[in-house]
Amino acid sequence: MSPNRQAAVDRSAERAAPPPARAEALRVVNFDMARGQRFGEHEHDVHQLVWAPTGVLAVDIGAHSWVLPPTLALWIPAAVPHTTSASREARMRSVYVQPDRCPVTWAQPTVVAVGPLLRELITHLADPDLESDPRTRAEAVMFDLLRPVGVTTIDLPMPRDGRARRVAEALLAVPADHRPLEDWGREVGASARTLARLFSAETGMSFGRWRTRARLRASLEHMAGNRPLAxxxxxxxxxxxxxxxxxxxxxxxxxxxxxxxxSAP
Structure with missing residues (x-):
């Protein structure tokens, strides 16, 4: 979910999650998220694997947005600012990984497929009573199972000018709005030509292409929730x-x- 959509913003819970203990390479923490809940922009000193066994999550990093059904997780390197949100009720199972204990060297956010074995390993590692030796073995297998998948993000930079931004925010809220720039201009106090210039200069794309991307990015959350294509x-x-x-x-x-x-395993 874009930071510009209406959502309940939690600015403390997920960013304050405990890091792994030094004897552990990683720690798994569960967060039950209500519909529309969002953890505001934050970062961690450790790597993070964001995954939801139930529900659908969205992670925004700059102009990039990833929609994560239960078959996908996102690797976020340490110190990368991000927001996480749930478009419907979800359980986030977040894996926090000590950088100096981690064989994964990805410097950029990376999508991975979550198959049955990885799903069960993350659940297994969430057990606080898991003993040291079984934990070490399970951690090693989990790292081996992290495989990148080719999922393209639909990037959507926001215009900075207040008038164009009001149009963009309205389209994020209602992507099916078909009004032309002339109508939007009367609403926000700018000519259609001015709005077209602002979208081109500040987002790097025409208004028409920006609106198409806004629609397609909104479609990802609906499709991830298994809604019919029509x-x-x-x-x-x-x-x-x-x-x-x-x-x-x-x-x-x-x-x-x-x-x-x-994205399927």
Whole structure:
């Protein structure tokens, strides 16, 4: 979820999660998140693997956004500012990893597939009574199972000018809004030409392409929640599933089905 959408912001709980004890390479902490709850921007001194066994999470890092169904997790290196949110009720199972005990060397946020074995290992490692030797063995296997998957993010930089930003925020809230720039201009007090120039200069893309990306990024959360494709297309502003699929393929290089199949273990 974009930081500009309405959400309950928790500025303390997840950022204050305890790091792994020095005898452990990692620690697993559970967070039950309500619909719309968001942990505001924060960072950790340790690496983090963000995963939800139930529900759907979204992680925003700068202009990049990842939508995570239970088949996907996101590796966030230490000291990378991020926000985490739940578009519907979810349980986040967060794995915090000591950098000096970690064989994973990814310097950038990286999506990994969560198959049945990795799912069970994370659950196993969440047991506070797990003894030292079994824990060490399970940690080693867990690291071996972390494999990157090719999931393209749909980046959506926000305009800085207040007038253009009001338009962008309104479209994030209601991506199916079809009004042209002339109508938006009357609402925010700027000409259509001015708004078009602002979107191009401040986001690096035309207004039309920006709106398309806003719709497609909104569609990821709906599809991750297993909504029917026709319903998703209508929800984000497309009159037919075929027009939605064509737009999705043009931006990501894949159909929606292939996009999520690429994340499947």
């Amino acid at each position: 319903a998703v297309a209508l929800q984000v502003g497309y009159s037919t599933p075929s027009s939605f699929i064509a737009a999705f393929r043009q931006e990501t290089g894949r159909t929606p089905g292939a996009y999520f199949a690429a």
